[in-house]
Amino acid sequence: MLCVEWNQVAEMCLYLDDMSDDSRILCLCSRAFFNDRDLYYLGLKGIDISKRNLTDYGEDEDEDDEQEAFEVSSVSEVTVEEAELDSEAELMLQMGLPVQFGGSAFEKNFVPPETCVKQHKIRKKKKKKTKCSKDKSIKEVMDNITDVCEDGSESIRDGCEDSPATTGEEGALDPTSVEPSFQENWDRYWNQYGQGILWQGWVTKHEEPELSGGEPWNCPTTKEEWAEHYNETYWHYYGQFQYWAQQGWTFDEVSECKDLEEADKIPNHTVHVPPTSTESIDCLSDCVNGVKNINLDLKGMERDSKPLSVIYESHQMQNPESLEAQCPCDPDQSEPRDVGSADRDASSGHTHTSQPAVKVSRNNSSCGQTPVNGEDDDEDEPPECRQAKIKRSHELDAEENPCQVAAEVSTVLGLKHGTGQKYGGISHFKHRTLRYLEKGVKHRSHFLDMHRPVKNRHIFFSEGSEVKPLKSKTVNKKFLKGVGEASSDLLNEDLSLQKVEESPSSSDSEGLDHCSISDPSAQCRPSDNKELLENTEDPDVEGECVSHDQIITSPSETTDSGSRRLGSLLPSNAIWCSDPATGMEQESDADTNLADTRQLVSLEIPDYLQAEAEENCNDSFSKAVDNCKKKRKKPKKKVQSLPPEIASDPHLAKYWAQRYRLFSRFDEGIKLDEEGWFSVTPEKIAEHIAQRVRQCIPGAVVVDAFCGVGGNAIQFALAGMHVIAVDIDPVKLELAYNNAMVYGVADRIELIRADFMGIACDLKADVVFLSPPWGGPDYVSAETFDIKTMMSPDGFEIFQLSQQITKNIIYFVPRNTDVEQVASLAGPGGQVEIEQNFLNKKLKTMTVYFGDLIRK
Numbered sequence: 001m002l003c004v005e006w007n008q009v010a011e012m013c014l015y016l017d018d019m020s021d022d023s024r025i026l027c028l029c030s031r032a033f034f035n036d037r038d039l040y041y042l043g044l045k046g047i048d049i050s051k052r053n054l055t056d057y058g059e060d061e062d063e064d065d066e067q068e069a070f071e072v073s074s075v076s077e078v079t080v081e082e083a084e085l086d087s088e089a090e091l092m093l094q095m096g097l098p099v100q101f102g103g104s105a106f107e108k109n110f111v112p113p114e115t116c117v118k119q120h121k122i123r124k125k126k127k128k129k130t131k132c133s134k135d136k137s138i139k140e141v142m143d144n145i146t147d148v149c150e151d152g153s154e155s156i157r158d159g160c161e162d163s164p165a166t167t168g169e170e171g172a173l174d175p176t177s178v179e180p181s182f183q184e185n186w187d188r189y190w191n192q193y194g195q196g197i198l199w200q201g202w203v204t205k206h207e208e209p210e211l212s213g214g215e216p217w218n219c220p221t222t223k224e225e226w227a228e229h230y231n232e233t234y235w236h237y238y239g240q241f242q243y244w245a246q247q248g249w250t251f252d253e254v255s256e257c258k259d260l261e262e263a264d265k266i267p268n269h270t271v272h273v274p275p276t277s278t279e280s281i282d283c284l285s286d287c288v289n290g291v292k293n294i295n296l297d298l299k300g301m302e303r304d305s306k307p308l309s310v311i312y313e314s315h316q317m318q319n320p321e322s323l324e325a326q327c328p329c330d331p332d333q334s335e336p337r338d339v340g341s342a343d344r345d346a347s348s349g350h351t352h353t354s355q356p357a358v359k360v361s362r363n364n365s366s367c368g369q370t371p372v373n374g375e376d377d378d379e380d381e382p383p384e385c386r387q388a389k390i391k392r393s394h395e396l397d398a399e400e401n402p403c404q405v406a407a408e409v410s411t412v413l414g415l416k417h418g419t420g421q422k423y424g425g426i427s428h429f430k431h432r433t434l435r436y437l438e439k440g441v442k443h444r445s446h447f448l449d450m451h452r453p454v455k456n457r458h459i460f461f462s463e464g465s466e467v468k469p470l471k472s473k474t475v476n477k478k479f480l481k482g483v484g485e486a487s488s489d490l491l492n493e494d495l496s497l498q499k500v501e502e503s504p505s506s507s508d509s510e511g512l513d514h515c516s517i518s519d520p521s522a523q524c525r526p527s528d529n530k531e532l533l534e535n536t537e538d539p540d541v542e543g544e545c546v547s548h549d550q551i552i553t554s555p556s557e558t559t560d561s562g563s564r565r566l567g568s569l570l571p572s573n574a575i576w577c578s579d580p581a582t583g584m585e586q587e588s589d590a591d592t593n594l595a596d597t598r599q600l601v602s603l604e605i606p607d608y609l610q611a612e613a614e615e616n617c618n619d620s621f622s623k624a625v626d627n628c629k630k631k632r633k634k635p636k637k638k639v640q641s642l643p644p645e646i647a648s649d650p651h652l653a654k655y656w657a658q659r660y661r662l663f664s665r666f667d668e669g670i671k672l673d674e675e676g677w678f679s680v681t682p683e684k685i686a687e688h689i690a691q692r693v694r695q696c697i698p699g700a701v702v703v704d705a706f707c708g709v710g711g712n713a714i715q716f717a718l719a720g721m722h723v724i725a726v727d728i729d730p731v732k733l734e735l736a737y738n739n740a741m742v743y744g745v746a747d748r749i750e751l752i753r754a755d756f757m758g759i760a761c762d763l764k765a766d767v768v769f770l771s772p773p774w775g776g777p778d779y780v781s782a783e784t785f786d787i788k789t790m791m792s793p794d795g796f797e798i799f800q801l802s803q804q805i806t807k808n809i810i811y812f813v814p815r816n817t818d819v820e821q822v823a824s825l826a827g828p829g830g831q832v833e834i835e836q837n838f839l840n841k842k843l844k845t846m847t848v849y850f851g852d853l854i855r856k
């Protein structure tokens, strides 16, 4: 299985100068969706995947629909979820999250209609049991926070007064007992947005809804599905709303100046959803009744399903972000600014004589923008469905709205347009066009988490106007830090730590240079690459070539003497993740290299939560959590004993829960060091990349220039490729070898210990895969990631060297990478494919393909 879904969403053209093909870089934007919640659940529950039939979890099934797959998974695990809630709550505590955030509310609350009533009863019963102890502890926590608020600054107090969490005793855990203000807010939200959300979701699932049989909620064939859809959507949004409300977020009522985004949500149909109580929406009948009064404009529907033919054009947009800030839509700006004219002046005399651009301008009369065509009847259509207009070149300047194009691309597609230096001497792009290749991109995108910037003024799924924040960020930060500390305490207390043997070695020690890992007795394999390697002047590269029997090859070989021998090979920061049976083999300070570590964002925890959880602590909360732990009557159920290096570092605990997402065969002896935990490519994504290469260039020789612990190299090998895996760190090579053995592909991977920058020009291969360090965990907090300045080594240099090997290059980059910068790598007249990788509907990474690897 490659991925749940792959599709091309847009074609972006970036023009250097005029609109000629020679000056154009064609950038295909695609999306790949993966679903590995099953593996995550396994990690949470400590189920050994190697003992389970993978098809139970949809692994080998043909999954056409990610959501469907998830639902199946949810249904099959409902009872387990119920039974193991305590252990999950406990784990969430250990992972630095308050228990009420344990798993998304949607995932817990969603049940298919047929089991709705039953599950509701179970839930109630379960709640009775667990509510008492949990609510007590949460109440204590909240009381403590209130204390802090009362002692604190006014801003803190403001946050406390308005926060539902601080005023409601039970609201955090029990949807049926949330305080009235929350329920009222939710009802208002749902009444306002529910209709559009429901319809969007339906349209997204059914590209061309069949309406011959009537409205989906009335039609006998779709009625049930609609009810499920309603239930699922309602609970999903309810969970989201509750979560964000607890964080102090609010939403805006739609005012008269409603932008088209909102209008797009409800294209020409009116929906009336009566106020919904939590009880009523628990039942299927109510689900159906709740949407009885929808009147659908069939004409609007038909219009919406027209094929796409829209191209947005931007002109002379050197700084999209600053332009966005100056958008005429901004109420603070009295005069719309013709940004194009400024640039026009700068490039005086420039005329647009090349091929006419096709353009549609979005109309928003409330924002003072003039419709391009003067017709109003397009206004209610989503932009991707509106009629395309051919525009003469001279019209461009007067009618441009570059800020909207930038905003469109950034918010709809989730792509970042930065101002970073371009590759190959390109100063900037003067023209941009964007054409959607997929119908309903915008609608679909609403259901994806692309980490759009969330300012503390709006609830994240609303795009309304400004409101004041209700929460105090200070409180929240302290609160979360407190959680982090508490979790650390819990970990240290709960899990017996094994004594760690420290390695006496240093990173300067000799290491693997260029050996085939396939042959245990191998000496350096004479190969083209080897010969060339010997010429390098880099002392690291010239490290002595060692035979395989100098390397520890499996956990069982890690005897005392083995450890000592390993110690001479490995740097002092090596941390071995042993399997639970063998325990830890080696650990030391682990400080080095972390600055260059790429940290994969926790796969379930919101980014900002992670960041905040690492800030200063709140002692009150720590105490409360300790109390909670002491008062719990039930004996604790350990999910699985953690390796000591995980147990001793709460930051790693979240990665442990995700171990099967990194390596589904983790329990068979996979080993990682600390950096490995952070930086390995999740298996589903690595598998997908490898399969793409296999399809384009079967049997290719692939250079994995920064192989790390082998996440990608293994998948390339599994896909039938020969892999030359390079890493500067000998520890990584040891681990990569071990992991390749686990997957049975060690004989297809050549390991080279070297600085890729030093040996690149000497390597020969069909494909180069680049997954360099992303410069530390902070990459994700940057608005836009600059591959030149934020990567180490310099991302441009890496690419330039790779081009000397082959044109078929894959660049694995952060999700917030400046797309114009990566596009510039293709050069004028060139092409590139930028693939966004979504794990469980969350944008995680981007994979950029060059050469023959682009899917046309």
Ligand SMILES: C[S@@+](CC[C@H](N)C(=O)[O-])C[C@H]1O[C@@H](n2cnc3c(N)ncnc32)[C@H](O)[C@@H]1O
Residues within 6 Å of the ligand: 598, 679, 680, 681, 705, 706, 707, 708, 709, 710, 711, 712, 713, 726, 727, 728, 729, 732, 754, 755, 756, 757, 771, 772, 773, 774, 792, 793
């Ligand atoms: C992000 S990790 C690669 C992860 C890998 N794709 C995986 O799935 O396991 C980056 C790796 O690059 C290595 N590295 C850093 N600088 C290097 C260089 N100049 N040459 C070769 N490897 C380097 C680091 O040791 C690290 O293991």
